[in-house]
Amino acid sequence: MEYQVFDTTLRDGGQREGISYSVADKLAVAKLLDEFGVGFIEGGWPGAMPKDTEFFQRAKTELDLKNAVLVAFGATRKAGTTAEKDPQVKALLDAETPVVCVVAKSDIRHVERALRTTGDENLAMVRDTVQHLVASGRRAFVDCEHFFDGFRYDPDYTASVVKTAIDAGAERVVMCDTNGGMLPSMITKAVTEVVERTGVPAGRLGIHCQNDTSCAVANTVAAVEAGVKHFQCTANGYGERPGNADLFAVVSNLQLKLGLPVLPEGCLEKATRVSTALAEIANIAPDTHQAYVGAAAFAHKAGLHASAIKVDPLLYNHVDPSVVGNDMRILVTEMAGRASIELKSRELGIDLAGHPDTLSTVTRKVKDLEAGGWSFEAADASFELLVRGELPGEGFARPFGLETYRVQVEHREDGAVVSEATVKVRVNGERVIATAEGNGPVNALDEALRAALTAHYPQLKTFELTDFKVRILEGTHGTNAVTRVLLETGDGERDWTTVGVHENIIEASWVALVDALTYGLAETK
Ligand SMILES: CC(=O)SCCNC(=O)CCNC(=O)[C@H](O)C(C)(C)COP(=O)(O)OP(=O)(O)OC[C@H]1O[C@@H](n2cnc3c(N)ncnc32)[C@H](O)[C@@H]1OP(=O)(O)O
Numbered sequence: 069m070e071y072q073v074f075d076t077t078l079r080d081g082g083q084r085e086g087i088s089y090s091v092a093d094k095l096a097v098a099k100l101l102d103e104f105g106v107g108f109i110e111g112g113w114p115g116a117m118p119k120d121t122e123f124f125q126r127a128k129t130e131l132d133l134k135n136a137v138l139v140a141f142g143a144t145r146k147a148g149t150t151a152e153k154d155p156q157v158k159a160l161l162d163a164e165t166p167v168v169c170v171v172a173k174s175d176i177r178h179v180e181r182a183l184r185t186t187g188d189e190n191l192a193m194v195r196d197t198v199q200h201l202v203a204s205g206r207r208a209f210v211d212c213e214h215f216f217d218g219f220r221y222d223p224d225y226t227a228s229v230v231k232t233a234i235d236a237g238a239e240r241v242v243m244c245d246t247n248g249g250m251l252p253s254m255i256t257k258a259v260t261e262v263v264e265r266t267g268v269p270a271g272r273l274g275i276h277c278q279n280d281t282s283c284a285v286a287n288t289v290a291a292v293e294a295g296v297k298h299f300q301c302t303a304n305g306y307g308e309r310p311g312n313a314d315l316f317a318v319v320s321n322l323q324l325k326l327g328l329p330v331l332p333e334g335c336l337e338k339a340t341r342v343s344t345a346l347a348e349i350a351n352i353a354p355d356t357h358q359a360y361v362g363a364a365a366f367a368h369k370a371g372l373h374a375s376a377i378k379v380d381p382l383l384y385n386h387v388d389p390s391v392v393g394n395d396m397r398i399l400v401t402e403m404a405g406r407a408s409i410e411l412k413s414r415e416l417g418i419d420l421a422g423h424p425d426t427l428s429t430v431t432r433k434v435k436d437l438e439a440g441g442w443s444f445e446a447a448d449a450s451f452e453l454l455v456r457g458e459l460p461g462e463g464f465a466r467p468f469g470l471e472t473y474r475v476q477v478e479h480r481e482d483g484a485v486v487s488e489a490t491v492k493v494r495v496n497g498e499r500v501i502a503t504a505e506g507n508g509p510v511n512a513l514d515e516a517l518r519a520a521l522t523a524h525y526p527q528l529k530t531f532e533l534t535d536f537k538v539r540i541l542e543g544t545h546g547t548n549a550v551t552r553v554l555l556e557t558g559d560g561e562r563d564w565t566t567v568g569v570h571e572n573i574i575e576a577s578w579v580a581l582v583d584a585l586t587y588g589l590a591e592t593k
């Protein structure tokens with residue numbers, strides 16, 4: 069392809085604090101990136117870390133890449149030796165990848181102070197290493213570390229590194245904003261000056277931006293707009309310090325805003341799924357607010373937004389979310405207007421278009437409840453039950469009704485703490501009383517309720533409480549505070565969230581629990 073999407077999730081991404089890929093993780097990441105359609109996957113530094121060496125060995129038989137080629141990363145040879153004799157350069161060749169990317173010093177201050185060698189020797193290190201790689205049948209890319217800082221300090225020297233690499237046979241010379249201090253206007257100006265000074269066409273140059281000014285994506289796009297055709301990114305922006313240019317934002321911007329075909333046909337719509345899968349493998353919670361692919365990237369909270377979205381979703385979305393495989397969501401909160409409630413209900417399969425009174429009632433109830441500490445934003449199931457409860461006609465038939473519950477917690481002399489709950493419920497015309505123990509009061513209530521209902525609703529056995537979040541809403545009141553409980557429940561096929569709010573934490577939990585079972589039973593009737 070004309071544009072080279074060069075992914076370095078497995079190399080620079082792995083330099084993020086908290087990430088430690090196993091070899092199996094690396095193979096899985098490479099498969100997903102290939103599926104997403106990147107052209108190059110920088111797999112790591114063979115010879116530097118045993119895991120990276122093993123990755124390249126296993127990749128030979130375990131990876132069958134359709135879109136991407138594998139890249140081995142390393143450094144130019146050491147000062148005072150030859151590329152043939154340098155064991156790190158040999159490890160790069162042993163990886164047997166079609167492409168090798170070597171990092172080279174391009175700021176004279178780094179050459180003299182960090183490498184502790186001369187400018188000429190550094191040029192020789194670049195020349196020898198590239199020539200040796202090319203003579204060994206590899207495509208050679210050169211990452212020029214601290215490129216922009218070096219170019220500002222001593223443009224002649226930095227330009228000489230670029231020319232040396234190109235003359236030695238490098239296919240691409242990559243300008244790296246290693247310290248991540250650039251802004252887009254600086255990048256545009258620098259790329260123009262580099263082309264003028266070196267005579268190397270912008271299409272032979274590449275860009276690699278760290279995100280220390282939070283401009284890595286913008287800087288990468290600016291370089292491409294200035295003519296650069298090779299850009300390095302990492303999935304979800306993982307990387308050293310604040311990270312790197314986010315692959316998903318960069319390719320979406322280039323493809324959707326600038327109309328540049330950087331990915332194969334049909335790949336961009338995999339962005340959201342691949343981003344989430346890669347976050348799972350990295351063991352990092354997906355960033356819900358990530359541009360394009362985050363769960364909140366197209367989530368609308370304000371009532372005014374929703375009223376326009378009702379007319380046309382694109383009035384408040386910069387692109388159609390489906391082009392990156394994402395979905396629009398309407399959030400129901402105190403900021404909702406009637407349009408928000410109508411759209412959210414439609415999303416949940418309830419058409420309120422012909423029910424203006426219900427819309428007004430639900431909107432008012434939501435605002436009142438939210439003022440009292442409720443939050444429906446993350447509790448779609450409780451919101452749906454609220455709407456169904458307000459629907460005109462026969463109304464929503466709750467699968468059971470509560471007469472009373474009682475729960476006690478006993479702390480025994482031997483330190484054991486035992487909770488026991490009794491519930492009295494009405495179900496299908498029958499009065500049922502059940503008692504159960506649990507490892508805590510909410511667990512005991514859950515067990516007792518299930519004991520009372522399971523004979524009538526055997527599907528309850530598949531319901532599992534998967535998360536229980538408690539938030540104290542008025543911290544200054546100490547143990548008198550209002551408590552909000554969010555319960556996440558699943559049945560192996562679906563997950564749903566319910567909310568309960570009360571001054572009493574047990575009652576808040578009970579309300580959320582009753583909603584959880586009611587919603588699940590209503591859905592599986
Ligand atoms: C900007 C970037 O992010 S580039 C990617 C950086 N990634 C990593 O560093 C992760 C993997 N690194 C490692 O595992 C280790 O640092 C290794 C194996 C590469 C080197 O380990 P060591 O031999 O113990 O050296 P150490 O890490 O202390 O120092 C780096 C050496 O490389 C030299 N070096 C640095 N850049 C270059 C370069 N572009 N070309 C040649 N040599 C270089 C340094 O001068 C130093 O040499 P010295 O040991 O003779 O002083």
Ligand SMILES: CC(=O)C(=O)O
Nearest residue numbers: 171211213214244246
């Ligand atoms: C090569 C690289 O990761 C950098 O210069 O930031």
